[in-house]
Amino acid sequence: MIRVLLVDDQELMRAGFHMVLGAAEDIEVAGEAGDGDAAVRLTAELDPDVVLMDIRMPGLNGVEATRRIVASHPARVLVMTTFDLDEYVYSALKAGASGFLLKDTAPGELISALRSVATGDAVVSPSITRRLLDRFADSADPPQDDSALNVLTEREREVLALVARGLSNTEIAAHLYLSEATVKTHVGRLLAKLDLRDRVQAVVLAYDTGLARPGGAPSRPS
Template identity: 45%
Template sequence: MISVFLADDDARFRAAYRKLFERSDGFRFAGEAADGAAAAELVARRRPDVVLLDVQMPGTDGLAAARRILAAGGPRVIMLTTFDLDEYVHEALTLGAAGFLLKNAAPAEVLHAVRTVHAGNAMLAPEVTARLLERFAPRRPARPHAFAGKLLSDRELQVIRLVARGFSNQRIADELFLSLETVRTYLRRMFIKLEVSDRTQLAVLAHQAGLLHEQR
């Protein structure tokens, strides 16, 4: 049973999501809030598995709430947004949010996203990850990250570049002539080395380090 908490200032939107989770097998609706401050306080008390946070709310917004929740070692966070708020999504990902969900997503997509995040994965589609990072991640860092060429092997650098370009695991395997399980092994190793929890955060690091602009 996955417990889900929702924060959004639109009462009708909250009601629709509440009904969705209450009527779906395998989910428990853990509560709701209309602003970020109340959300952070209630999440700390109720300890849900996954939190859905609207980016824009009056008072304390979703980003501030995500910062508080994640800094306290809280649950997995999904940001609710629209395409015209992409810059906020990028900031949320750097804070450690598991991904984002469009507010007009179909019910099946919402449930899939929550299951995916609860399982420990990022819920951004690879193509969406690439689009966001290509637009908003720093192009050339003032100081290159230490992992570029030091902590990571040449093969791991190849894999992380393809992750940042939006390749799925299967496409990476095809591109590098590796098995799918070998690609997954490389990803798990990099998660440990770079202290990240999913491929979205891995892609953020790759863009920030300027790996896509180096000679391959």
């Protein structure tokens, strides 16, 4: 069973999510929280696999709650937002969220997303990730020291740059004249070497270190 903690300040919204998830045989709602503080506390108490997190809440918002949960618990966080370019989404991804969904996502897509996140995948499509990062890169911190990328081979850096441009594994394979299986292996290795949870966090790191830049053009290795 996939244990899910529902976090939203609107009781009606939580009830709706509870009803949708209750229809899935492999998903169990472990609990509900109405704010970020309760989310952090209940994550520690209930040990859910996934936290379905609202971003905009009074008090401790979803971004800070996500940061605290990721820092202290293996639960994965899937954030929910009303707008696909919510100004908080970029911050949530940097805080450790494994992706985001719109609140009007179809029930079947929500269930599928939770299953994906529970197995270690990210649920933000590359194109949406690129659009978000391009939109908010100007407000992000200056590029970090890219020495963390030194553990990567030249090919892995190349794959990471293409992931950050929003290319799927199939598109990367075509671009580099590799098999899709080989690309998947490269992605898995670079995630492991960089100690990253998923593809979303890889994209964030690529932007943070300057390997990728707004507009889609990767920087050249120094």
